[in-house]
Amino acid sequence: xxxxxxxxxxxxxxxxxxxxxxxxxxxxxxxxxxxxxxxxxxxxxxxxxxxxxxxxxxxxxxxxxxxxxxxxxxxxxxxxxxxxxxxxxxxxxxxxxxxxxxxxxxxxxxxxxxxxxxxxxxxxxxxxxxxxxxxxxxxxxxxxxxxxxxxxxxxxxxxxxxxxxxxxxxxxxxxxxxxxxxxxxxxxxxxxxxxxxxxxxxxxxxxxxxxxxxxxxxxxxxxxxxxxxxxxxxxxxxxxxxxxxxxxxxxxxxxxxxxxxxxxxxxxxxxxxxxxxxxxxxxxxxxxxxxxxxxxxxxxxxxxxxxxxxxxxxxxxxxxxxxxxxxxxxxxxxxxxxxxxxxxxxxxxxxxxxxxxxxxxxxxxxxxxxxxxxxxxxxxxxxxxxxxxxxxxxxxxxxxxxxxxxxxxxxxxxxx
Numbered sequence: 001x002x003x004x005x006x007x008x009x010x011x012x013x014x015x016x017x018x019x020x021x022x023x024x025x026x027x028x029x030x031x032x033x034x035x036x037x038x039x040x041x042x043x044x045x046x047x048x049x050x051x052x053x054x055x056x057x058x059x060x061x062x063x064x065x066x067x068x069x070x071x072x073x074x075x076x077x078x079x080x081x082x083x084x085x086x087x088x089x090x091x092x093x094x095x096x097x098x099x100x101x102x103x104x105x106x107x108x109x110x111x112x113x114x115x116x117x118x119x120x121x122x123x124x125x126x127x128x129x130x131x132x133x134x135x136x137x138x139x140x141x142x143x144x145x146x147x148x149x150x151x152x153x154x155x156x157x158x159x160x161x162x163x164x165x166x167x168x169x170x171x172x173x174x175x176x177x178x179x180x181x182x183x184x185x186x187x188x189x190x191x192x193x194x195x196x197x198x199x200x201x202x203x204x205x206x207x208x209x210x211x212x213x214x215x216x217x218x219x220x221x222x223x224x225x226x227x228x229x230x231x232x233x234x235x236x237x238x239x240x241x242x243x244x245x246x247x248x249x250x251x252x253x254x255x256x257x258x259x260x261x262x263x264x265x266x267x268x269x270x271x272x273x274x275x276x277x278x279x280x281x282x283x284x285x286x287x288x289x290x291x292x293x294x295x296x297x298x299x300x301x302x303x304x305x306x307x308x309x310x311x312x313x314x315x316x317x318x319x320x321x322x323x324x325x326x327x328x329x330x331x332x333x334x335x336x337x338x339x340x341x342x343x344x345x346x347x348x349x350x351x352x353x354x355x356x357x358x359x360x361x362x363x364x365x366x367x368x369x370x371x372x373x374x375x376x377x378x379x380x381x382x383x384x385x386x387x388x389x390x391x392x393x394x395x396x397x398x399x400x401x402x403x404x405x406x407x408x409x410x411x412x413x414x415x416x
Contacts, residue, residue, distance in 0.1 A: 001017065002016075002023050004019065004115070005111070005309075006311045007309055010123065011119070022198075023038075026199050027206060034255070034262060035209035035263065039264075039265060039354035043262060043263055044356075046352055048307075049350065049353065051244050051348070052089070053345075053348065055087055057088070057239070057376060058071060061381070062385065062386065067389060068341065071389050072087060078183070079177060084171040085193065087196075090191070090270040092110075092188065094107050094188040097326070101326075102324050102327065103325040103338070104316060104324045104326070105314065105316040105325065108314070108344065109312050113196075117162050121159065127151075128151075131189055134181075134188070144180065145168060146164040147168035148164060149161060151164070169190075170192055171192040171193070174194075195239065202264065204248050205353075207237040208230060208238070208252035209262075210366050211224065211256040211365045212233075212234055212366050213225060213368075214229070225253055225368070227248070228373045230249050231245065231246060239381070240374070240381075257363070257365070259359040259363045260358060260360055261355070263354050264352075265351075270311070270351055271307075271351070272313050274348045275313070276348075279332055281328060283327055292315060292316065296311075308350070313347065325343075
């Protein structure tokens, strides 16, 4: 039976069984014989595959770091649109500002929506308590989390609870979730951007689990493909120019090339492995202590388990210091912290794989023509990002002019 992400213990037996079956069902029937559904005695070693949490594709398409900060922080009265549409590295955040508009707190998560769907289906009391904790409230209304479904009605099944929860708390079509408890207005509970799912992670690894290679144009020798090359030249379940996808694809191909058996670690999860806290400077010029970053929702390294498995990170200046996050300086850019993306840029994420020794199985390289990797700023996906950025900038001009636009109801229709 699979463990819960982060070694959590939210589930009881029925929910844990459903979680295990969900994981198994996500693996394609036709897959590499080197990829195992779960680790076993043949895969004792851990490989950590890590990447930066900042959505680099947005920056590259816009050819501007400041513009990407602004787009990723796009917030409207119906929730955080920048998060729902563009925070795509298996990492999402929201910001809390004080009365002057300065950032007071940044809340970040890597929790899968599938996990929360099962939690909401089988454990509504625990779900509501957890949502209330994240929002800093004593309690929350079931309607704000389950919508029209009463999770405590005797005739309501787990399937109906899940359906009501998903409709209320997840995003659709790039719009923010309807509920303020996951659209950034009051809280952020789990990831909502369409690519940030456990299914996407498993598909990413499964499609890349082959020894892809090509003839090097300079040496004439056959070598394994890098992540960007594989995305350009083979059928992958991956997006080019991200930090995450090319990194995971390249690492997976490398394991297959080396003749290893491998599996996603149990518990499967995307974890927050580290933060460059020393990049942040207090008003007196001293670096921010790591202790100001609160790692949550996962086990921390201890004893023989030396792996970081946190899935939530909350950053704020302790009370009584006389300043807030918005008064800090990023020493790399000399810029004051105005956007959540500046904090995201400090974070490194990790996924763990369990692997066998090299040459545990006989492999034959799958040779393909050497692909051409298109520069990120020329990626076809940039058209959409640039278009949405223009829409965002226009909305900001209209707001400054006192004319709100793009205010949508929960079904995505304009509110007159």
